[in-house]
Amino acid sequence: MSELDYEKLGLVAGLEIHQQLDTETKLFCSCPTALREPEASTHRFTRYLHPTKSELGEIDEAALEESRVDREFEYLSYDSTCLVEEDDEPPSRVDSEALATTLEIAQLLDMSVIDQIHVMRKIVVDGSNTSGFQRTMQVAVDGEIETSDGPVGIEDLMLEEESAQRIEETDAGVRYSLDRLGIPLVEIGTKPDIRTPAQAREAAEKIGMYLRSTGQVKRGLGTIRQDVNVSIADGARVEIKGVQSLDDIDDIVRNEARRQVELLDIAETLQANGAHVGEPQDVSAVLEGTDSSVIKRALSGDGTVMAVPLFEFDGFVGRELLPDRRLGTEFADHAKRHGAGGIFHTDELPAYGITEQEVEALAAAVGAGPDDAVALVADDEETASLAIDAVTKRAEVAIERVPEETRDADEDGMTRYLRPLPGAARMYPETDVPPVDPDPAEIETPELLTEKVTRYHEAFGLDETLAEQVAYGRRMAQFERAVEMGVDPTLAAGTLESTVTELRRDDVPVSKLTDRHFDELFEVLADGELAKEGVPELLTALAENPDLSAEEAAEQEELGSAGEDEVRKAVVEVVERHTDQIEAEGMGAFSALMGECMGALRGKADGDVVSDVLREEIQKRA
Incomplete structure (x- = not known):
């Protein structure tokens, strides 16, 4: 596909970067922030969550739609889980370490720290928080970063609690793990200053560099997530949640812009053709003898088949918006939100065991002609009714406009419908946590990673590639401590980057190596008790026997420094x-x-x- 003219389209995008902080304890309790294996769970309990009204008496639309899906939420707790995490005890005060790191980030982004921080409750009823809301607070506003395509403003900096970790779907609902719930999380929201997919990615990379410059953020899969807001001039603001990789951001923006272009073209043509949507109808009798396994399964279990006629939609339900994404896929996403497995539509039929004769009978039953389409759902009576209503509403919107909505990012750079955009009704004050008076004057501005690269190259003599690997790597703090101990900088850097990489390729379990192991290794090197040639063997011994100290491992492997x-x-x-x-x-x-x-x-x-x-x-x- 050719690249779109984003300036002509009026592309506008903004980012929300969510980054876990690497603190000793959680944001509102003293529990550890380390993740646990689900198998280590010592207790389980269940909850049902429902939306509440805001102070103005309003219910958030996104929370209301979420609540229509009747689900049980099961939570795995551990020997480290406390009553705050289970929502059986009020939260403690805001963690001071998390707040200090957030103030460092504010300085790096040239933001103004607000005079008094108030904790708010944000309604969340998808089960990701045991309380039915997330605690969040605004810390700073009005910052800016530079990109090659111009400045991008930073709207606000929030400090909030991380959600529970989704483990799996169950027959009754969703299972979550409480080990992640409450980990301090910063959210950085940019202004809608981004005008191209490439600029979106560059801005995200720049913010990520600032975050890692603090040395106080968690690393690894799932510790940072990007949400992307995208719109075009005649389209709508769409929030795309959960972009895991920086490499995906430009594709996400590019694909959303094209999706909106296609939806606008469909809407314009449907309007010109006088398209409209009929009323849903029960067509179970028409398909009673079908060979379709999905329909047979539904009808054999006292289910039903619901269909809706889509007048002047012939050929449009199956129209491709993006590779493997059609307008019918959009309809199916809405049906799935209510528990249905998906939909059938006449642009793809006959197929899936449904014959040409059955398609003709179906069209006749709902009054559809050759220029029309029909969408149908087969499931239990309640699910089928809710799903076909959702498809009907989405089809009606398809005639009018691009809908404002929240979408979920897939690994292939595509997105799917998640829920309506949240509104202001989801926020209200937290009464259990007192306000905080921040003091930015006590905070020192961290050295940027780009500055570290230059310093490592000029002061320590590392080549530029190795200097960048160490500065941007996970073991930067260990490197600096090693140099302070007197270890040769090139040896320290090579150990942390090249040696560990080589051992990993040799299937040594280097993931078991901790900060303690490296610190002890550098201590014995600095004390002259180990030759540099023994480093790989010592690291191998520590990785295979993590409970050993470096001295014990050196003795076990007979790696003492020879006279x-x-x-x-x-x-x-x-x-x-x-x-x-x-x-x-x-x-x-x-x-x-x-x-x-x-x-x-x-x-x-x-x-x-x-x-x-x-x-x-x-x-x-x-």
Whole structure:
């Protein structure tokens, strides 16, 4: 597909970046922020959640639609779970470590910190919070970042609690894990200043760099999420939730712009043709003898088949908006929100066991002609009724406009309908947490990662590639501590980046290595108790036996630093075994013998020391 003219389309986009903070405890309690395996759960309980009215007596539309889906929410708790997380006890005060990191982020984004921070409740009834709401607070406003296509304003900076982790769908509803619930999370919202997909990605990368510059954010899959708001001039604002990878942002913006272009073209044509939507009807009798497994299953279980005629829609329900995404897919997304498996429509029939004769009978039953389409849902009576009503409403909107809505991002850069856009009615004050008076003057502005790269290159002599790997890597703090201990910077950087990568490729379980392991490794290196050649073997031992200390692992693997006498003894033994080769080749035998000497010492001696001793011994005999 050719690239769209985004300026002509009037593309407008904004970002909401959600980043977990790497604090010791959660935002409103003293529980740890480490994730647990579901198998470690010690207790389970269930809840049913319902929307509440705001202070103005209004109910948020998104929460209301969510509540129409009757679901039970099951929660896995652990030996580390407290009553705050289970919503059986009021929250504690805002975590000071999380607030300090948030103020650092505000400084990096050149934002104005508000005078007094008030905690608010944001209604969430999808089960992701045991209380039915998320606690959130505005910390700063009015910042800005630079991109190659111009500045992008930062609207606000929020500090809030992370939601519970969705584990799986169950027959009754959804199962969540409480280990993630309450982890401090910052939300950074940009102004709608983004005009191209490339600028959206660049802005997200820039904000991500600022966040990692604090050294206080969690890393790894699921710790950062991007929401993208996209619209075009004649379209509508669409919020796309849960973009996991920065690599997907430009594709998400590009695809949403094209989707809206196609929907506008469909609406214009449908209006010109006088399209309209009929009333849903029960067509079970028409399809009673069908070979369609889906319909047979529904009817055999006292279910029903509901259909709606879509006048002047022939060919449009099956029209492709994006690869493998059609207008009918949009209708199906709405049906699925009410528990249906999907829909059938006449643009794709006969198929799926439905014959040509049954399609004709179906059209006749609902009064559809050759220019019309029919959409149908087969399920239990309540589900089919709710689903066909949702399809009817979405078809009516298809004639009029692009709908404002919240969509969910898929891994392939596509999106699907999630719920209506939330409104102001979902927010109201939190009465259990007192306001906070922040003091930005006490906060030091962190060094940017880009500045660290320059410093590592100029002050420590790292090449630019290695300097960038360390600065942007997960072990940047370990590198700086190692250098402070006196470890050679190149050795420290190479250990954290190259050595760990090589061990991972050799199937060493390096994911078990913790900050403690690296700190202890660098301590024994700094104290001269380990030669640099023994680093890979020591890391391997620690990864395979994580409970060991670095000293214990070194002793177990016999990796202590060898003295000069031990080095010379090992070198002499190698040289004496190869006297004929030395007499014939002289120093030409050096390379072959060097490898044998290092193998004999098993990483206990520095290569430079071994090299010097070997040269001496060869020269004596050459």
